[in-house]
Amino acid sequence: MRVTIYSPEIYTYGSMLVGGILKEKYKVHLIRKPDNILFLKSDVIIFSLYSTLHIIDNKIRELINFIKRANKKAKLYVAGCISTYPEIILNELNVDGVIIGEGEITTPRILEGDEEGLAYREGDNIIVNYPKEKPSLDHPLPLIPKDIGEQNIRGANVYIETHRGCLGNCTFCQVPKFFGKEIRSRDVELVVEEVKEFKKRGAKRIAISGGTGSLYNFKKSVNREKFYELLEKLSSIVGKSNLSVPDMRVDYVDEAILEAIKNYTIGWVFxxxxxxxxKVLRDMKKGVNTKKIMDAIKLAKDLNVKVAGSFIVGYPTETEKDYLLTKDFIVDAELDDLFVSIAEPIPTTELCSLVLKIPKEENPTFKRHEGIYRRLNLTESEARCFDLLIHGEMWKTKPRPLTKELYSLFLNEAKSQGRDIKKITELIFKYKEYLIT
Incomplete structure (x- = not known):
């Protein structure tokens, strides 16, 4: 059997992982650009999708329709993190089924005819067979493409998975929904072996994460020696200038963790x-307040670890006062870098349910901005995104001059995000019956 896994534009870790498992029995190809010859020769085609936008992407829709017309014998499945909402996929895309959740166990079984972990249409009904067990993280080496060294994901060629699960309750995040709250960690030596293989195949810069890097091997009242050991061993393979542990919750860092990040990685936390x-942090169920966040920033700076931060604007409960407090916080924080996103109502998250309960005219994603950027014809979310990008640049430790080019870059970024979030919001309203909780 010939299997093709298509992961649009980026080789996701999940697509490489499932490819590595399937290659032990099948002839497997992993691609990030469409290959019609492969699609026509394949018996099974898996679209590994990682963004809600993929569901409404006309290029993906047309590609699926082409495959269904040209290769009528092939089975075509969708997998990836968007599989948490199979009803939307099966209504929007002409596929044979959706592989639900973590696919290491279910994908091989589905290829053999088992229906556990598979959602599919049966007449007018949608049948959803949820997986009954979580997979072991002791898996074969991923299927690593020859051009992995050409990939760039926030500065890294690849993000290596060290663990799954998250203890948080953030309303905008689907990680606990997809992986659960229990922290499941991989053995240090398995991660080491994998990084060696990625390096051998051409990957130079490695990022490690499971959503929050410092939750690796996390257990209450247990020291973090395994986390330090992991960083030390990986650093010895790729060099500290090529290793990053970017994603951190401020409530799961301490001096020892930050010292390890400084000693064994590029020396940044995100x-x-x-x-x-x-108030907004409480609404988001972040589990921390601004004092806790500022303390974590100060601790990192005191240890000479550089700090980047992400900010979300356009959250449905964010008022003008809340937004101004965020601007004030950025002034006080003096971050080394920052990223701004418009609140995305990912289906099945609490944020999605909240957005569905709010009239569109009250949603910052649709509400017209009537302030200082009125002439730019922006929504309130777009205006705050644009404004915070400019403001954040001014208050970085090393700001850049606001040139016409940088101004245009920030404006286009805000408009692009605004368009995408509008599309996603329209989609969730279309399937409100499946999503509101």
């Missing part, structure tokens, strides 16, 4: 700050 308003 905090999910999201807002400078304690």
């Amino acid at each position: 905090y999910g700050i999201e807002s400078g308003s304690d």
